[in-house]
Amino acid sequence: MHAPVSRIELPAPPVAQRKPVVSTHHGVTLTDDYAWLRADNWQDVMREPALLDADIRAYLEAENAYTQAALGSTAALQAELFQEMKGRLKPDDSTVPAPDGPFEYFANYVAGGQYPRLCRRARNSEGEHVLLDGNAEAEGKPYWDLGGKAHSPDHRLLAYSVDDKGSELYTIRIRDLETGRDHTDEIPDTRGEIVWANDSQTLLYIRLDANHRPLFVYRHRIGTPVSEDVLVYEEKDIGFYVGLDKTLSGKFLIVDAHDHQSNEVYLIDADKPDSPLVLVEKRVHGHEYQVDHHGDRLIITTNSGGAEDFRICETPADKPGQANWREILAHKPGRLIIDVAVFKDHLVRLEREDSLPRIIVRALSDGAEHAIAFGEEAYALGMSEGYEFDTTTLRFTYSSMTTPAETYDYDMAKRTRVLRKRQEIPSGHNPADYVTRRLFAPAADGETVPVSILYRKGTPLDGSAPLFLYGYGSYGISIPASFSTTRLSLVDRGFIFAIAHIRGGKDKGYHWYTDGKLDKKLNTFTDFIASGEHLVAQGLTKRGRIVANGGSAGGMLMGVVANMAPDLFLGIIADVPFVDVLNTMLDKDLPLTPPEWPEWGNPIESAREFEIIRSYSPYDNVEAKAYPHIFAYGGLTDPRVTYWEPAKWIAKLRRLNTSDNLVLLKTNMEAGHGGASGRFEQLREMALDYAFALKITGLAAV
Structure with missing residues (x-):
């Protein structure tokens, strides 16, 4: 059995003040004791973290100090884990060069460098010409993230975008690749995406509104004032966002307006960037399609005509509407394109x-x-x-x-x-030292949930090993059974690592997604619990010996399963967790709320959807019971899952938890949704997560 976690010398944990805020929706009264942790000026804090209210800052910093004290005994282990993970990264790693005309483009790292360098060289040659050195650009900044990057078709310019707060507000700059100097053009408050027209003088970009929503596509011509940029497209429905792309043929620039289940695509002639938008097919609820180009035709990937897992059609480029679509690859149920x-x-x-x-x-x-x-x-x-x-x-x-x-x-x-x-x-790494398998966990409704597992050869499979179970299960995102250098630090210390490919993703086709959203969202949570229980039934671990982990919407999963099956888990690690689901979906002014309604439901308009969300929303369902060890991680400038969600959740958990287990919160005061920006600093955060898991399983000294 695992050793108990000592709390003998811990200081008293922070206690958040209770300042009840009462609201009524569909005849139901909600009381939120910790609503005050949501800063009234949160939009300003995204741009300038120093503007955070002093009382809120004091509470978050007290939580950080308490977490540091609680995990202080693992300081040496964290350092060991960090060095171990860092040792698995090639210091001077490089991507494989991608050819484009006379050049080939690649990114690399220098030994000790935290950030990538964008480079190119003459095609089929050696050497490098550094176009942008992330280490030099990030010097002196606590956070630096390179967003979009695109060289012009004539290879003379590089457009790139940077966020230095973690708030995903990117500033676009244009660099002359001959001189290495940036033009005076500087475009703030963008999403970061950039596409070039074929004249190499015109680019499209997306500007955000005051609530951080990407709703506007603008056209900028090099050397002209940003104030003169032309609005190309404005999305009127705040439930839709816009994206940009360019066909591989180079013929069309693409403007895509989308929510989580519908979209519409507009084309612009890349040779004539000031020409009007051409609509391919207007949006229809539930219709998703993707557009490519070949010769005089468009290639359309679509779920129209009942093709849940998509089919492929073609249509004349000058007659793009659906009435002219001709099928070239039929839909096959269960084969997701x-x-x-x-x-x-x-x-x-x-x-x-x-x-x-x-x-x-x-x-x-x-x-x-x-x-x-x-x-x-x-x-x-x-x-x-x-x-x-x-x-x-x-x-x-x-x-x-x-x-x-x-x-x-x-x-x-x-x-x-x-x-x-x-x-x-x-x-060093020898694949033969490890075993990967795929199991299928039976769900209550007869479905089977794929579970990918990894363990080191020699790991006892008699139930004594701790198990680290990862899950996500939202937005149709599938978690691949891919290689990770970091998780080796757990399996080398005796953990079995597992990924539950639960509903809400598309691992078994599009229906796997629709069976895990809206009124079927419960399947996501019960699939994860079923996965853990199956691994116990197979003798791989024991009940109460599982450490669960998920981030963002996967962090919501963590909050729900902690409420639903607390005795199955020894610990829960929730990274930037979306745990205040009901309050967030009731707040139409938050950046992501309107586009999220198709995923979760709209509790403002629908009493039924209000009740569905209320039934599982982690924060709203915390109650007096024995919870497992819980470690939550947030980012102050996170526009996706705002910092107050994990802060409120932890405050309520600490008040109502009847067990003696750790309940911890760490807020990165200089980063957002993705955590620290440097590739080594990200490893420090992972080392902290893993040290927590090793501590509560009694393996911290191993």
């Missing part, structure tokens, strides 16, 4: 069936198809279009929970592959 790339001679799709991905290459000349095959029981797969349209080379990456990432260039015509890079682990 994840992504499509269109090259001069080939159409490539990444699809998933039976919860495993594969790549299918189709010759456009005759429609002949072949698959790129893989052999492991559980693995992850991704593909990259690169920059070039007229090529037979497809780049893809492969990894598994035991196999470090491998990058291949695949000749689609010759059907041959060349290994371009294998992820190096400087401290």
Whole structure:
């Protein structure tokens, strides 16, 4: 059995003041004792953290001090974990160069550097020309994040965006690649995305509104005042956001307006960036489609016509509407089309069936198809279009929970592959020392939940091993069974690591997503619990020996399962957790609330959806009971899951928890949703999470 966690020398934990705020919705009265932790000037705090109310700051800092004291005994372990994880990162790592015309572009790190350098070199040559050095740009800043980056078609300019607060407010700058100097053009308060028109003088970008919503597409011409930028598109529905892209052919700029289940696409002639938008097909609730271009036609990936897992159509480029769509690949239930790339001679799709991905290459000349095959029981797969349209080379990456990432260039015509890079682990890694398996946990309604597991050979499978169970389960996001250098620090110390591929993701097709949202959201939580219980039933661990982890919407999952099945878990690690679901969905002024209503429901308009959310919202369902050890992590400038969500949750948990287990909160006062920005500082945060897990399982000294 594991050793108990000592709390003998801990100071008294912070106690948040209770200042009840009462509200009534659909005849139901809600009382929120900790609403005061939400700063009235939160928009200003996103831009300037120093403006945070003094009482709120004092409380967050007291919580940070208490967490530091509670985990103080693990300081040496944290340092050991950090050095261990850092030792698995190649100090001078580099991406495989991607060719584009006379150059090939890549990013690399220098030994000791926290941030990437953007580089290029002449095609098929050696050496490097540094276009942007993230380490130099970030010097003296507590936070620095490179957002969008795009070189101009003539290769003379680099447009890039930077956030130095963690608030996801990116400033766009344009660098002359001959002189290395930035133009005077500087565009603040953007989402960070950038696409170039073919004249290499015009770019499109997205500006955010006062509530941090990306609703406006603007056109900027190099050398002109930002105040003269032209509004290209304005989204009137605050439940929709806009995105930007460009077809690989270079023919069209793409403006995409979308929520979580519907979208519409507009095209702009990339040779004539001041030409009007052309609508492909107007939005219809529940219709999602993606647009690519080839010759005189558009290639449309769509879920129209009952194609839940998507089908592929084509249409004349000058007649883009749905009435002209002709099917070229029929829908197959259970085969989810994840992504499509269109090259001069080939159409490539990444699809998933039976919860495993594969790549299918189709010759456009005759429609002949072949698959790129893989052999492991559980693995992850991704593909990259690169920059070039007229090529037979497809780049893809492969990894598994035991196999470090491998990058291949695949000749689609010759059907041959060349290994371009294998992820190096400087401290050493032998895949044969580890085992990865895929299990299927039975859910209460007869479904089976895929669970990917990793453990070191020799780990006892008699129930004595602690188990680290990760889950997400929202927005249709599937968590791949990919390689991670960090989790080796847990499995090398005796943990079994597991990923529960629960409903709310798309691991088993689009229905796996729809069965885990809105009025079926409960499936997400019960799937996760069923996964843990199945691993216990298989003898891999014991009840009360599981440490669960999830972040953001996965942090909401953590809050719910802590309420629903507290005795199943020894500990809960909730990173930037979306735990105040009901209050957030009732606040239409928060950045993400209106676009989130299709995912969770609109409790303002619907009494039924109000009750559904209220039934599971973690903060609203904390009650007097024995909770497992809980560690929550927040970011002060986080616009996605605002800092007060974990702060309120921990305050309520500490008041009502009847166990003697740790209840801890750490707020990064200089970062947002993604945590620390440097690649090594991120490892320090992971080391803290893992030290917490090792401490509560009694393995901290191992």
